[in-house]
Amino acid sequence: MSDKVLYVMYDDDEVLKNSAKQLVAKGVKINEVFSPFPIHGIDPIIGVKNTRLGIMAFLYGLTGLTLATVGMRFFMIVDWPMNIGGKPNFSYLENMLAFVPISFEFTVMCAAHGMAITYLLRNKTLPGMPAQNPDPRTTDDKFVMEIRLSENHNVTEAELDGMLQEIGYLELDKKEIK
Amino acid sequence: MAINRSAEAMTIFAVFMAGTFPLIHMGRLWVGYWVMPIPNQFGSLWVNFNSPLLWDVFAISTYLSVSLVFWYIGLIPDFATIRDRAKKPLAKKMYSILSFGWSGRAKHWNRFELVSLVLAGLATPLVFSVHSIVSFDFATSVIPGWHTTIFPPYFVAGAVFSGFAMVQTLLLIMRKAMGLEAYIHTKHVEYMNIVIMVTGSIVGTAYITELFISWYSGVEYESYAFINRATGPYWWAYWSMMTCNVISPQLMWFRPLRRSLLFTFFISIVVNIGMWFERYVIIVTSIHRDYIPAAWSMHFPSHIDIAVYIGTIGLFFVFFLLFARFFPVLALNEVKTILKGSGQSYKESPDYHKHH
Incomplete structure (x- = not known):
């Protein structure tokens, strides 16, 4: 038409x-x-x-926090518990404090990149896309x-x-x- | 608005350079990826998540990648502006790729503003976390002079302090060379000098607190480490640091001085040198005297050490000059928004006529 x-x-x-x-x-x-x-x-x-990208950022952040927690529990408690200087890794909660920095960093990383990627995909602004503005001005x-x-x-x-x-x-x- | 784009660029290029040092010091560059928790065949061996060094791996990679994304998302609309104004076909092609086909639709701007806000909100705590975690590398050790709880806030203040000084150094040259006088005003420089003055005072307070606590703690090794810093063989490094970082920013209390571009440039260089000496003092003076006197020694950098250091400065400038040559050094769309949002009302205000 x-x-x-x-x-x-x-x-x-x-x-x-x-x-x-x-x-x-x-x-x-x-x-x-x-x-x-x-x-x-x-x-x-x-x-x-x-836009609802803010909600997405929050959800990506939660995903990151969950991944970090599950991952670190598996690496440090389940799969290969280390005993460093007589301080063994018995449970996640006991060692929680050492895991705070990475939990935070990974949360932020997932929130930021998840949101940025969603933003680019939703906008359809990706490398090599043609410009669609009707006038260059x-x-x-x-x-x-x-x-x-x-x-x-x-x-x-x-x-x-x-x-x-x-x-x-x-x-x-x-x-x-x- | 006038400063953020190039300040972000400096951050990113500086982190690139910072990243090369641990890689070089690993000795075996090609196994650098071992710092990541990757499934492997060494009996499923994982990296140590209790170690501040691994926290640093995560902190720096998050800081670098989030800064990079924040910077690039802000650059996309500006690349589109250059794309649409470019005359030469090659430039048009290149900026067309870089601008990701940005068209400036209303919905896209709506998303852009939210994404910029959220990313800025996420990047701000990252500034605190990355410098705190870098300081944990020292603070969680048992070396006298490193084992102090003041390190995280002290490193954060020091980072803001030296970061602003570096921005002053490079931006004052850029302002002159690229004719940005209309965008970077004396007022911007003055405000940045105030930040330098405040964070310099915080750093100074931290130095003195460290000194006091080393005596007040009653720990012999701690007090020795600090007396040795000030009066031992590295007294010159300690007092250079004190003069450059604590005394020189205090001159910014004087309004004519903090509004003078030439003086600002001079002080920014002094602060850069002072912050280099800070790292030198922390690292060298603390480990040249060990618990075992047999391990006492002096630090003499090899020509390789010096070359690596100068090389990173060179590489930094390669990136920065390429940025200044090909990328919009001002956030064009932000300048336009602010000019429209506050330019007109600013011009009509009585203040405007007073100054012009």
């Missing part, structure tokens, strides 16, 4: 935010916003939900809203043009995609 996409460009994040607010109030769905830096307050306007100093006609059945293209004319913009680019 062919679709038409409107790229509306601004040179200020506040102006874009105001325009987005007005468009959304008129029932237009804004599909995406491309910006050179995070625009604070844009997410609720265009309906982007807050959006990583510099321009801000672009993407509006897809296929997801805006309640307005026609002409109506949308009228609205944008009224609200104002810097540049308007239209693209047909198949």
